[in-house]
Amino acid sequence: MFIRLEPRGQRSAPWSYASPVLALALSLVTAAIIFAALGKDPLQSLYTFFISPLTSATGRPELFVKAAPLVLIAVGLSLGFRANVWNIGAEGQYTIGAILGGGVGLALYGDGNPLTFPAMMIGGAVGGMAWAAIPAFLRTRFNANEILTSLMLTYVAQLLLIYLVAGPWRDPQGYGFPQSRLFDESGTSPNLIAGTRLHFGVLAAFVVVGLGWILLARSLIGFQLKVVGQAPRAARYAGFSESRLVWFSMLLGGGLAGLAGLFEVAGPVGQLTPQISPGYGFTAIIVAFLGRLHPLGVLLAGLLLALSYLGGEKAQIELGMPNAVTGIFQGILLFYLLACDVLILYRVKIRRRFGSVSAGATS
Amino acid sequence: MTEETGAPSAPPPAARAEAPLLQLAGIVKSFPGCLANDRVDLSIRRGEIHALLGENGAGKSTLVKIIYGVLRPDAGEIRWQGKPIQIANPAFARKLGIGMVFQHFSLFEALTVAENIALGINDPAQRKDLRQRIAAVSESYGLPLDADRAVHDLSVGERQRIEIVRCLLQDPQLLIMDEPTSVLTPQEVERLFGTLRRLSQEGRAILYISHKLEEIRALCERATIMRLGRVVAECDPRRESARRLAELMIGTELKAPSHRKSTDSGMAPRLAVRNLSLRSDQQFGTDLKEVNLSVAGGEILGIGGVAGNGQTELMAALSGETVVDRPDAIQIDGKPVGRLGPGPRRTSGATFVPEERNGHGAVRDMTLAENAFLSAYRRLGFVRNGLISAGDAGRFAGKVIHSFDVRTTGPLAEARSLSGGNLQKFIVGREILQAPGVLVVSQPTWGVDAGAAASIHQALLDLADAGTAVLIISQDLDEIFSICDRIAVIYQGRLSQARPVGAATPEEIGLLMGGAQPEATSEPSHVHQA
Numbered sequence: 044m045f046i047r048l049e050p051r052g053q054r055s056a057p058w059s060y061a062s063p064v065l066a067l068a069l070s071l072v073t074a075a076i077i078f079a080a081l082g083k084d085p086l087q088s089l090y091t092f093f094i095s096p097l098t099s100a101t102g103r104p105e106l107f108v109k110a111a112p113l114v115l116i117a118v119g120l121s122l123g124f125r126a127n128v129w130n131i132g133a134e135g136q137y138t139i140g141a142i143l144g145g146g147v148g149l150a151l152y153g154d155g156n157p158l159t160f161p162a163m164m165i166g167g168a169v170g171g172m173a174w175a176a177i178p179a180f181l182r183t184r185f186n187a188n189e190i191l192t193s194l195m196l197t198y199v200a201q202l203l204l205i206y207l208v209a210g211p212w213r214d215p216q217g218y219g220f221p222q223s224r225l226f227d228e229s230g231t232s233p234n235l236i237a238g239t240r241l242h243f244g245v246l247a248a249f250v251v252v253g254l255g256w257i258l259l260a261r262s263l264i265g266f267q268l269k270v271v272g273q274a275p276r277a278a279r280y281a282g283f284s285e286s287r288l289v290w291f292s293m294l295l296g297g298g299l300a301g302l303a304g305l306f307e308v309a310g311p312v313g314q315l316t317p318q319i320s321p322g323y324g325f326t327a328i329i330v331a332f333l334g335r336l337h338p339l340g341v342l343l344a345g346l347l348l349a350l351s352y353l354g355g356e357k358a359q360i361e362l363g364m365p366n367a368v369t370g371i372f373q374g375i376l377l378f379y380l381l382a383c384d385v386l387i388l389y390r391v392k393i394r395r396r397f398g399s400v401s402a403g404a405t406s
Numbered sequence: 407m408t409e410e411t412g413a414p415s416a417p418p419p420a421a422r423a424e425a426p427l428l429q430l431a432g433i434v435k436s437f438p439g440c441l442a443n444d445r446v447d448l449s450i451r452r453g454e455i456h457a458l459l460g461e462n463g464a465g466k467s468t469l470v471k472i473i474y475g476v477l478r479p480d481a482g483e484i485r486w487q488g489k490p491i492q493i494a495n496p497a498f499a500r501k502l503g504i505g506m507v508f509q510h511f512s513l514f515e516a517l518t519v520a521e522n523i524a525l526g527i528n529d530p531a532q533r534k535d536l537r538q539r540i541a542a543v544s545e546s547y548g549l550p551l552d553a554d555r556a557v558h559d560l561s562v563g564e565r566q567r568i569e570i571v572r573c574l575l576q577d578p579q580l581l582i583m584d585e586p587t588s589v590l591t592p593q594e595v596e597r598l599f600g601t602l603r604r605l606s607q608e609g610r611a612i613l614y615i616s617h618k619l620e621e622i623r624a625l626c627e628r629a630t631i632m633r634l635g636r637v638v639a640e641c642d643p644r645r646e647s648a649r650r651l652a653e654l655m656i657g658t659e660l661k662a663p664s665h666r667k668s669t670d671s672g673m674a675p676r677l678a679v680r681n682l683s684l685r686s687d688q689q690f691g692t693d694l695k696e697v698n699l700s701v702a703g704g705e706i707l708g709i710g711g712v713a714g715n716g717q718t719e720l721m722a723a724l725s726g727e728t729v730v731d732r733p734d735a736i737q738i739d740g741k742p743v744g745r746l747g748p749g750p751r752r753t754s755g756a757t758f759v760p761e762e763r764n765g766h767g768a769v770r771d772m773t774l775a776e777n778a779f780l781s782a783y784r785r786l787g788f789v790r791n792g793l794i795s796a797g798d799a800g801r802f803a804g805k806v807i808h809s810f811d812v813r814t815t816g817p818l819a820e821a822r823s824l825s826g827g828n829l830q831k832f833i834v835g836r837e838i839l840q841a842p843g844v845l846v847v848s849q850p851t852w853g854v855d856a857g858a859a860a861s862i863h864q865a866l867l868d869l870a871d872a873g874t875a876v877l878i879i880s881q882d883l884d885e886i887f888s889i890c891d892r893i894a895v896i897y898q899g900r901l902s903q904a905r906p907v908g909a910a911t912p913e914e915i916g917l918l919m920g921g922a923q924p925e926a927t928s929e930p931s932h933v934h935q936a
Contacts, residue, residue, distance in 0.1 A: 053822065054771065261793045270780065274765040279727045281780045282749030
């Protein structure tokens with residue numbers, strides 16, 4: 044039996060929606076096999092991983108807390124990806140946003156000023172934009188590949204964070220732990236619903252999904268992003284400036300990532316520590332592609348991958364599995380998604396013998 | 407109008423008695439919603455040059471793809487040298503001895519000419535001494551090629567030469583040529599015809615697809631004419647008038663472009679280029695040198711020339727995709743626009759039709775409404791408060807579709823669903839309906855069938871009548887002679903003096919296109935009419 048891929052000649056619209064669903068199904072099957080190989084009951088493990096986090100009243104809000112940074116970052120990234128601007132360094136922009144926004148909070152510590160939190164949000168966005176501006180400048184000025192530059196800057200950002208919390212910004216009453224002091228009340232995100240950790244960033248994520256949708260579907264800049272991604276020559280012909288769009292994409296993606304970082308430290312984390320992100324900036328890349336680079340899809344994909352964080356914690360506590368299980372599931376999902384996306388451009392043909400077509404010949 | 411062009415080549419007498427080289431009987435091929443080939447019969451004898459005529463959408467491409475093994479027929483029989491066969495794929499077709507030069511090239515941009523040709527050759531042994539064989543074939547068939555140049559720097563015309571040479575290297579029994587002459591000078595066309603006649607005398611058959619009826623009458627001894635998927639006529643094109651062939655092809659009577667009253671040359675130029683020199687940003691591009699031209703309102707200026715002589719660079723400089731240092735090097739209605747990009751040039755009154763439809767003039771995966779928006783939103787105000795007015799863009803697209811008889815399902819159809827001719831009509835219509843003061847068009851009818859070409863030509867003439875200055879960059883001399891008022895020729899980045907078309911012969915222009923200096927001729931000019 045021979046399996047052959049044959050080009051469709053055009054993108055298949057049904058498959059571009061079916062592909063993430065198929066990838067998820069295959070990931071669940073593979074996860075079950077891995078659980079079984081680890082000597083656990085696969086069905087019960089799947090239940091623990093994917094269902095049980097949603098059964099408790101405290102778990103459901105937590106899903107949105109985890110999804111908020113993913114969605115905020117991924118909406119920005121997906122708009123850039125549509126224009127072939129490959130910002131892979133959102134994790135670094137997130138970190139610098141947390142540093143600058145958090146730095147504002149530390150500087151205004153104890154003032155009780157009601158403008159402290161808004162000032163921190165501005166600091167977060169500006170920090171992310173500034174970090175993204177470096178690859179944008181290198182790309183537009185020297186044609187340097189933004190994939191490499193933005194990724195490398197991520198590690199610079201993380202080292203900078205460690206230096207600050209271990210050195211100048213270390214909490215004087217922190218028994219020497221590498222972490223800043225806790226932000227004061229005016230420097231902490233207000234809670235949307237008492238008794239939950241639903242912070243201001245969750246609301247912001249929903250607003251950004253709505254704005255991103257309008258930007259993509261109705262605005263001139265959204266149209267320009269789509270054209271430059273699909274047909275760069277047509278974009279030049281229409282008079283769209285490619286470097287302007289690179290700047291726009293990078294600053295938007297960086298700003299939203301920085302904002303996400305600030306919401307995280309001013310909300311659930313409450314201080315600057317070296318562990319402010321379980322890889323949100325990288326996971327957001329999966330979210331963007333799983334969500335088909337569309338804000339609404341990003342929202343759904345963000346919730347799914349947020350679930351994988353919660354499920355990973357549950358699996359650690361209840362099944363005694365290693366922390367890596369979250370990363371493994373995310374990796375499997377990305378792997379299957381990339382594989383299934385082949386079906387958008389190709390159809391599968393199966394032949395019994397070489398030379399004769401027996402199934403799936405036409406579609 | 408009798409025209410005798412060389413002695414028609416008679417196939418060797420023995421060939422007449424044999425079975426045809428290729429015979430198709432009752433070929434049927436349908437696609438969802440469209441019967442592309444409906445019981446098509448076609449037979450090609452050894453050594454004959456056989457024309458396949460038809461509008462875009464008539465089913466020629468489908469038929470040719472079946473012969474070349476790209477598509478499989480739903481029904482019908484193919485016989486090769488009398489034996490029934492199934493052509494499973496292009497590699498098998500090549501092994502049989504069928505070669506094809508496609509209208510759309512399949513070349514790797516990043517590779518050199520020699521590397522591209524090597525990729526098309528299945529037998530590794532043949533790749534040895536390839537460079538010498540490329541040189542030999544390109545020399546003897548008059549297709550100059552530099553084997554070491556990278557394809558991405560080559561013009562459309564040069565790319566086509568690669569395809570032709572690649573095919574000839576395979577020593578085919580049947581050579582299929584899809585619109586091969588659209589990018590050659592008259593002299594080069596003559597040389598190519600010489601080549602084709604020689605190939606036919608060697609006993610090779612040629613299936614020649616073209617919309618240039620005069621060419622078919624000069625070259626081919628049999629013609630099969632298709633319309634709406636069926637064969638509607640088979641004839642000896644040498645005995646039919648071009649007009650008759652065109653009418654068979656489109657099924658209605660053809661209107662010759664209505665000529666206009668002579669233009670008032672005293673008017674101020676609406677488009678002026680003054681001493682434009684520009685270094686090409688491509689490694690192997692052509693620098694523009696001291697280009698001067700002016701086009702008055704109501705006038706059509708044609709720029710002829712062989713592909714790769716600076717047309718691409720000139721078009722980019724005019725449209726603003728390349729900006730120039732001196733603002734006054736390019737003026738639209740007296741306004742210096744040299745340093746402005748495409749957007750401000752459009753608002754200054756100019757619109758543009760680039761040479762390439764796919765990915766340059768239009769985005770394939772976007773709807774016609776979005777493609778209408780692409781170049782028209784500035785002049786027609788489709789953006790309010792930063793938001794797109796999709797309704798206005800859709801209505802404008804509908805107007806273009808209606809006015810230019812674009813065959814499509816409507817403004818929401820994606821550009822890639824249109825045939826080449828229909829998409830070209832849409833793009834030209836989109837630029838014309840913006841009522842520009844200046845229209846610059848590159849290759850308005852490249853790869854477009856006769857019916858669509860005639861309507862595009864008429865639209866350009868009407869636009870000029872309405873007072874627009876029209877500049878046409880074209881490699882099709884027939885086109886320039888039939889609709890332009892004046893003609894200039896671009897050669898190695900220099901533009902010749904423009905002269906009235908009535909005072910120039912195709913032969914003279916052909917010499918200019920080859921770089922020869924014009925000589926004074928006392929011969930009365932003859933205007934070439936298609």
